[in-house]
Amino acid sequence: MFTPEPGTPLAEYYDQTQSRTGAVLSRRSLGTLDAVSIGRYALTIGAADPVHYDAAAARSAGYADVVAPPNMLAAIVEWGIGTPEAQLQPDGTPLGGDTPLGDGLRVMGAGEEMELVSPVTAGTEVVLETTLEAVTPKQTRAGTCVFVTTLHTFTSAQGAVLNRNRRTVVLRNPLQES
Template sequence: MPVDETLLESIRIKIGSETTHSLGPITALMIRRYARAIGESNPLYFDPEFARSRGYADIVAPPNLVTAITCWDEGPAADDLRTDGTPKTLQLEGIPTSGVRVMGGGEDMEFHAPITAGTTVVERSTMIDAELLHGRNGQFIVVRYRHEFVDDDGLPLVTSTRKVLLR
């Protein structure tokens, strides 16, 4: 599939559409595993008594935990992964990814409130923009998404704006 105005227009029809899904409760085990994986040693991420002594209900998730997890289920089997570790059937809301190379293009994050173990998180995702650009190696499309992570009462936790590149 060529990266051109036709592809851009097929993507732009999804601008403004929102999807919402529950990520479920963020567990203490998820927090600890993620903190270990990123090399953290802060006791806020591991020790409930320490976290409570600092005014939190339980251990606290590292700030970017919810934005770093790309798959909230068990994920695909190894045979269903590309060499870069992403699913062969990669699905991005509003993007026909067959025949194009999809790459991350950066992310801006705004942190509103700490996420503690036991918090149920809901993600609202909206495609906010798509544009065709010309680079040294040809045309590419930049698609921007806003992801709002809120608790089950609607309290904002994290807002991220991600860029996805199609070449």
């Protein structure tokens, strides 16, 4: 099996992270989704269907309350006030975030898939569980890379799966100073 070149930051990252494949990295409540946040998000992305901001329209369509656009859960990375700048890495990702990205490695998005399981309505307490699904080294035209895939499972507080979001990032060694 191919592995990154020994002694490189990417090899150290791979050695530390690969054995954690399958592990739950975090499980946390994101709080209760409210109608105003759903409506604001919907209008911001151009989802003009009244079921996203008008409770009466949502109820007449069969929902208990306004319903979030399908991609809302996956789109909201941080539901709190945000991460202070001093706690961000140079690439803008939070230190100690849900996805282990390796200190100083170059990071780039490599794909995302969403499985929409159940509509999410206002009043739903959302729980996010992040699992390290795969850590795969590859030799590419751009050089040695490690692809890291995490599975984000959004559930209600009662455990009903709302949606699953699989994200892959590609990591590379830092640029060499010359």
